[in-house]
Amino acid sequence: MKDAAGLLAFVARFVVLGLAVAFVVGLFWPGSGDRLRARFGLAPAAQAPAATAPAGRGPASYADAVARAAPSVVNIYANKMVTEQAVRMYSDPVLQRLFGGLPTGPAYKRPQQVLGSGVIVSAEGYVLTNNHVIANADDIQVLLYDGRIAKATLVGADEETDLAVLKIEAGNLPVIRIADQHAVRAGDVVLAIGNPLGLNQTVTMGIVSAIGRQLSSGSPEDFIQTDAAINLGNSGGALVNAEGELVGINTLLIGKAANAEGIGFAIPVDNAKKVLDQLIATGHVVRGWMGADYAFVPVAADSGLPAAARGAQVTDVYPGGPAALAGIQPHDILLRIGTDDILDPADLRRHEAALQPGSKVQVSGLRNGAPFHSEVTIAQRPPMLGSSALDG
Incomplete structure (x- = not known):
């Protein structure tokens, strides 16, 4: 029994010594194991293949698309005078609910500024935006991506599509690239770029929820539906695809007042181009x-x-x-x-x-x-x- 125990102790000591020597050799000469295997003609240990991204996987960042499109998106400040009437409210809550209040004193005028967005679509200075952004404006100012400010003149507007065309006088204008509208499909990733709540060059992401949406039973115009966040000030901004190409002009949002969330609409770029051409040529759209x-x-x-x-x-x-x-x-x-x-x-x-x-x-x-x-x-x-x- 003693002989067997002594033999096991002897083997254990040599195993520990061998592991210690192997550790020291591997630490100071890390390639020695491969060289020895190659010298005696032994194949190296198989290595697990590197993981590859699944085919068709989208990019981890859309920064390149934003960099291509964002310089063509401008901020629009439409200034006008509005007339208001001072009102004295009833002290009785019931009368307030029924009649609101009583006019007091003469009506007065005050300045009002409407924030919106626009897209440069021509090197000649034509800018597409929404009609409701610039409607009845006395003065329209456009803030470019590089900080320049230009005064805009109204070329024409179309209420049915809610589009308007502005003209600015400036050089070296970055013109947005136009996408093939027929390539837009439900499920495509889209980015909305604009000036929501005065936060210029804001980018939000979503997908195309549907195409060909009819918002009025009597109108021939259709719209792109998207869940990309569109807020006040985004109107007239760009809806671009993952390549930074324009697919639509953001126009409206069905908000929480209608118990809706994530339902926004954009005018398809093909429709916008047709309106643009007619407004430049004649100042109005004929249907x-x-x-x-x-x-x-x-x-x-x-x-x-x-x-x-x-x-x-x-x-x-x-x-x-x-x-x-x-x-x-x-x-x-x-x-x-x-x-x-x-x-x-x-x-x-x-x-x-x-x-x-x-x-x-x-x-x-x-x-x-x-x-x-x-x-x-x-x-x-x-x-x-x-x-x-x-x-x-």
């Missing part, structure tokens, strides 16, 4: 109009057809309008305008808006199940009857 309202084609649940069937149903015809003069009636289902099929009511509004007033177009469809054809003489779309009261 075609047939004088009718439309809705989706109703489909019975057991009909076997898709819920959103092709075409648009006429819901109302304006007396004396082009549609009425052409004999189009409520409940008619319109299937074709010119040489194009009608997909839905929004598609029909876009087609008629693109037509020149005074031009004639063939419209075909179904009336009580029977085919019909009419020739409509397009008129100019009248101004909007009202404007949106949403935030932005």
